[in-house]
Structures are given as C-alpha cells and as structure tokens.
Amino acid sequence: MIDLGLALAGGAELPQDPKLPALLRRMAPQAGMPSADAEAALRDVPGTVALIREIHRRTRDGSYRLSRAFTASDALKEAGDAPGARKVLEDAMAAEVVPLYRAELQSYLDHVDDAEDT
Secondary structure, three states: HHHHHHHHHHHOOOOOOOOOHHHHHHHHHOOOOHHHHHHOOOOHHHHHHHHHHHHHHHHHHHHHHHHHHHHHHHHHHHHHOOOHHHHHHHHHHHOOOOOHHHHHHHHHHOOOOHHHHH
16 A cells, blocks of 8 residues: 555556455555545545545554654653653644554553653
C-alpha cells in the first residue's frame, strides 16, 4: 500500500488489479476509516485513488506521530519528567485515528509511570 500510495502521489495510473478493492476494504478500517466510506470511494476510479491516498496519508502521518511521541516521551521520562512524558503521549493520542497506533500509544501511556521503563 505504501508503494501504491507513493506511485499515485507521483502521478502513476491506478493499477487494474481485481484484488485491490478487497484489499482496500480490509485496510480502510485499519486506517480508522468507516467501511461505508470505503465502499462509497470504491464506486469509481477517482474515489478509489482518493481512498488509497487517504489510507497512505493516515498511516504515514500516524507512524511519524508515534515515532516523535515515543522519542520525546522517553527523553522526558529519562529526565525525570513523567508528567511531561504523559502529556506528549496524550497529545499524540488526541490526534491519532489509526486504531493500531492508538493501541500502541495507550500501551505506552499505561506504563509511562513505571520506573523500570526508562
């Protein structure tokens, strides 16, 4: 999906792959998008392209957000600022829509006050 998102961003044509709609139906909820929105987007080529771009954007942005939040939270925690570490994670959680990334942030939040996790 990453390669396809990048290719479309670079102006490539949507590939004629009969498996693509099923893949997008599975991926949309994993990117925090309602299944009904995915179905509506799959009705035509421009909608399908927009769906791929949105899935790509959400996963890319979420991945970057997670990386920045974990790095900043770890640094703050190591410096003895557990409340600051928690705030960074809470701010990332407030912006995150990808369920897997939200779960990872929640896991970090659940243990931000644990002394042995520095």
